[in-house]
Amino acid sequence: MFEAIIGLCLLSDPALCRDMLVPGYEAGTRAACERLLADSQSQSIPRPDPGPKVRFSSGEPRCAPAGPVASFGEVAPGVFVHRGMISDAATGNAGDVSNVGFVIGESVVAVIDSGGSRQVAESIYRAVRRQTSLPIGYVILTHMHPDHVLGASVFAEAGARVIGHAGLPRALQDRQEAYLANFGRLIGAAGFLGTEVVLPDSVVDQTAELDLGNRVLALQAWPDAHSGTDLTVGDPRTGILFAGDLLFDEHAPALDGSALGWRDVLARLQALPYQKIVPGHGGPLLDWPQAAAPLQDYLDVLIDDTRAAIARGDTLGQAAETVAQSQSDHWALFELFNPRNATVAYTELEWE
Template sequence: MYRPLFRKCRGLEVFEAFVTMCILAAAVPDAPPSEMCRAALLPGFAAETKAGCEHALHSVIRKPDDWTEKPPFCAPRPKSALSFSEAAPGVFLHRGRVAEPDAENGGDVSNFGFVVGSRSIAVIDSGGARKLGEEIYLAIRERSRLPISHLVLTHMHPDHVFGAEPLREAGAAVLGQANLPRALSDRAEDYRASYARRIGEAAFLGSRIVAPDRTIAQQEAIDLGGRVLELRAWPTAHTSTDLTVFDRTSGILFAGDLLFDRHTPALDGSLRGWLAVLSEMKDLGAPKIVPGHGGPLLDWPQAAAPLERYLRVLESDTKKALDEGLALGEANEVIGQSESGRWRLFDLLNPQNATAAYTEMEWDP
């Protein structure tokens, strides 16, 4: 249905607007600061000629904010550095690395995708840096000229939200669960400092958290033209901000981090709440699911089994540790250990999960 449009789009030479972002950073400790720069995409000024791009660019006043004092410029549109697979007609998925964010992967450690309707396109999650949001935009434009109408953020974690701003600049309304604005506001500075340290200031240049334009408290549908996406907010589970996206046309459910594959799950909400939500998700009628990490496309509900097993082990081990009167430090050494060979990044994340489970369950009657 969509392929002729994609082929037509690839045949065009298009110019985009860019701005040179710079920061002062020390190359080595105690050294004088040096300037780090990169050309950052400014969506919204694309044209089939350089003159057309420049006319659009200079017809509005853009303040470069704190990025640079250098004026924006137009250049041929580059190819996206990200790979996307077409999981179903009009559904494109990118698989992030199953790894911790670092300078080598530039924060590309979570899954995201986009869905194409007959009138517009919706993006689900945006990666862990502005640069990734720019690359998502470029990947979309390699396939379609349709407007990008929505960006859905599945939850608050930084590897899913820091790429949002360029997609909003491209015209997308940013949507999230009702608790997301407060959660992002409370954590914005910590997330920024942590992610910049992990992936490096150069890769993180220009990245910042943007608040959702609209929130979903229960359920909502967005119509992309001949294709309706069903958005559902969930009670506290992986986090207090979880939101899923179901495309009934393809039967694909975007779960965000309500589902992990191979990557050790991260418990930042409620252990028992997560188990309850997984059970409810099985009734949505989705045969396929996109996890927040791993995959990127799995059979549903079969894909729930490893995560449910892990969460049940956390629950039973924590109860046993509490019954035996173990202090938190002692409990952390035993909770979940039978799962250690089944997941990547286990030694990093399981102690955090054990602490969260112990804290949640220690006042059980």
């Protein structure tokens, strides 16, 4: 398989370069790929827009053998899931630290989350193309965090509509500079080249349906919980729910919204008519609602310990060091995320 690529290099350090996939020009031979490029000469090949603080040079598109393909498993007919690494973003993983899925209908494909960099999203795109030539009609972003949204530009360039929670546009606008700077630092300039923030084309403020062609996905926006922008994606045909980071498995939970709200939403999720769930991290496919128990226990302890710390008169700094420590053996990356969770919970609960 061959594909179109463009070489990108940082102007500030021309030795830092990478080849960026140009979606839509895949072919079985180099000659066929080159014919597709020739036929598109009158069109403008998209160039990334990483913001005013990053400058790079780009070459002309050319055809090359297809690059790395993300590993996906078919967990049910037409439903594919990729398990991200249980890790923080780093040079060695390019931001491939969250779960991603795609669902194939009779007319179009929907991709659910997009990875933590354009480089990761390119490997996801190739995986979709290995399974089907149907158009990618939608990329659905389950919430605002960079490991889930920073690859969306690949699918937008392929013609997909970007879908998210009603609060997602404002959240991304407010955070895009910090997300790009922080993830770029963790991943490294070369691997992060071409990554940009893409705002949704359509938003969901309550519920919505997406028809993929004889297959309808059910989207539901949730109030403040893991974040303020959580959106779930259900496939009633297979009984599978994509929960985004409303559910964590193995990977320590990360709170960026409301501890009380998250506990309430988790209870409501358990009442939904799904038998399997894809968490934002871990799994990647778990029995539902049984898989809620570890996170429910963690949230109960987080809330109870925080209330106890406040009642004792502990400072925020003291609470961050002590709250929920009894859970430390149950979660990977606990020391990275739990102090943040305790801080958010303390700030929420101190005025009860």
